Amino acid sequence: MLGYITRRILAVIPVMIIVAIFVFLLLRLTPGDPAAIIAGDMATPDQLERIRTSLGLADPLHEQFITWVGLLLQGELGTSLISSTPVTQMIGQRIWPTVNIAVLTILLSVLIAVPMGVLAAWRHRTWVDYAVMTFSVLGFSIPVFVIGYIFIKIFSIELRWFPVQGYVAPSEDFGKFLSRAILPCLTLATIYVALIARMTRASMLEVLGEDYIRTARAKGVKETVVLFRHALANAAVPIMTIIGTGFALLIGGVVVTESVFNIPGIGRLTVDAILARDYPVIQGMILLTSGLYVLINLLIDLSYTFFDPRIRY
Numbered sequence: 626m627l628g629y630i631t632r633r634i635l636a637v638i639p640v641m642i643i644v645a646i647f648v649f650l651l652l653r654l655t656p657g658d659p660a661a662i663i664a665g666d667m668a669t670p671d672q673l674e675r676i677r678t679s680l681g682l683a684d685p686l687h688e689q690f691i692t693w694v695g696l697l698l699q700g701e702l703g704t705s706l707i708s709s710t711p712v713t714q715m716i717g718q719r720i721w722p723t724v725n726i727a728v729l730t731i732l733l734s735v736l737i738a739v740p741m742g743v744l745a746a747w748r749h750r751t752w753v754d755y756a757v758m759t760f761s762v763l764g765f766s767i768p769v770f771v772i773g774y775i776f777i778k779i780f781s782i783e784l785r786w787f788p789v790q791g792y793v794a795p796s797e798d799f800g801k802f803l804s805r806a807i808l809p810c811l812t813l814a815t816i817y818v819a820l821i822a823r824m825t826r827a828s829m830l831e832v833l834g835e836d837y838i839r840t841a842r843a844k845g846v847k848e849t850v851v852l853f854r855h856a857l858a859n860a861a862v863p864i865m866t867i868i869g870t871g872f873a874l875l876i877g878g879v880v881v882t883e884s885v886f887n888i889p890g891i892g893r894l895t896v897d898a899i900l901a902r903d904y905p906v907i908q909g910m911i912l913l914t915s916g917l918y919v920l921i922n923l924l925i926d927l928s929y930t931f932f933d934p935r936i937r938y
Contacts, residue, residue, distance in 0.1 A: 633926050639642045644915045703905030712909040722792050725888035727875035734817035742825025764819025773812040773885040790887035815873045824867045828860035873921040911923040
């Protein structure tokens, strides 16, 4: 077990090194000049050159990379070229709205999707199964911003149940947080419910055909116990993988949803930084989201040691 965990952790290191190199080169080689954005349209070439020199953009690429890596090793992501604010501070101000929305979205998705998938597998090839699969197809097919605007139209404008936009931290007022978070969470959950329900159904169909399920039913075990304690427990590994991957994607920032519902999360921070060519912020955001994605997938891999007895050490 220890050897498996060590190998999985060591495998993360080269992945993050490759991500760091790719992000640095990608941003430097794409068109655009932060100095021009800072100086404005009327800036002279001398003014632009002085700004580039002061920001370190005039240095050779390898020197810029060494400087950036040195900051990373010290736990720093640099300073914003536009606002002169430390990137870690900017991320710290924006990450919690995204985390709160992501956690609530995943909770809603799991609570809705897993029973739907189990029911669809149990009633395979009946109208229940077809209804769940139809919903899954629609959930994948309809763009998320369309779902968001439909929910705003129905629940905010017509019924006036929830505010149209905005965000309130749960620590300030939990009731207002829920009233403003429910629509974006439902919008995102539509996609993830479709994904998780489909995976749950597929995994359950494989397990329900096993001999131990037939044995449990032959012994007179209640059907709910067979479905949730025996079948679902053994089908949990691929379902957990999908849930973990979905959570990592949500933490990475759902740009469209945050824009539609005016949520000050890291998705909107990334878009603003891209438009302003703010290299340190973009690099910090991509490294953060990549690191979270790798970490969550690592935790999923390590969880296999508890749920999958086929792993050998």
